[in-house]
Amino acid sequence: MSEIDLIPTAYRRSLRLRSWTLRLALAVVALVAAVGTGKVGLSQVIRSERREVNELRLAGRLALERRAKLEELSAEGAEIRRQLAILEQLREGITAQQMFVVIDRALDGTVWFSNWKFRRAGEVVERKPEAVHAGHFIVLPRKGKDGPEQVWRLRAHMEIHAQARDHSSLARFVRRLVEQPEIDEVRVLNTRVHSSAPSALVDFELAVLVRTRT
Structure with missing residues (x-):
């Protein structure tokens, strides 16, 4: 005895369509959820x-x-060392007490x-070898690797206001003063x-120019 299918074909197709639609909807929901989760994760990564x-x-x-500050401090340190070098060499020059002698x-x-009056001063000038050997200059440390070589020209001198018994006494005093090894030049003003x-x-x-030692 043969079986009789009482379910209409159209109804069966409708059920299949609903099943596919449900599956598609679930797939879309899953895809949207995955995209949302990925978007959240991507936002966190970004x-x-x-x-x-x-x-x-x-x-x-x-x-x-910090590098700029270190360079600034390094430059300041170099300038301080430069000034200390000048001061150290200035201290080695002749003193007022020695000039009394x-x-x-x-x-x-x-x-x-x-x-x-006894004064010591100086100024920065361009280095000249012949002047440096004259003993009135201090060679300064360079400012940087490419900085020009400069020297500190010392100007130690005396100003004397006095009285002499006569012109012969004055001439004798000037001559004896010039003969001193510490004196470079004497000018009668x-x-x-x-x-x-x-x-x-x-x-x-x-006006007496003192020979400054280096």
Whole structure:
């Protein structure tokens, strides 16, 4: 006896279509969920990478600032060492106390001081080998590798205002002063006979260039 299919063909097709539609809907839902999950994960990855990029940028900026600060401190340290070198060599020059001894060797009792000044100063100039050997210059440390070589020209000198018994006494004092190894040059700036004095004393002014040691 043959079986009779009482389910209409159209109804059977409708059931199959509903099944496929349900499966498709579930697949779409799963796909949307997967895309959403992936989007959330991707957003987190992007935020994490942006944070790392910002941290790297900040670290790079801090490194540049630290490098600039180190270079600034290095330059300041070099300048301090440069100035210390100048001071150390200036300390080695002749002192005012030593100049008293030099003057005392030149005096013979016929010259009397009324005013005396001793000064030491200097200026930065271009280095000249012949000048450096003259003993009035201090070679300065270079400012950087490519910096020009400069020297500190010392200007140690005395100003003397005094009286001499006569012109012969003045000439003798100047000659004895020039003979001192510490003296480089003596210039007579002014002389005047003190007519009001009983013995006609000679007022005079001298400029004395001191030989600075290096």
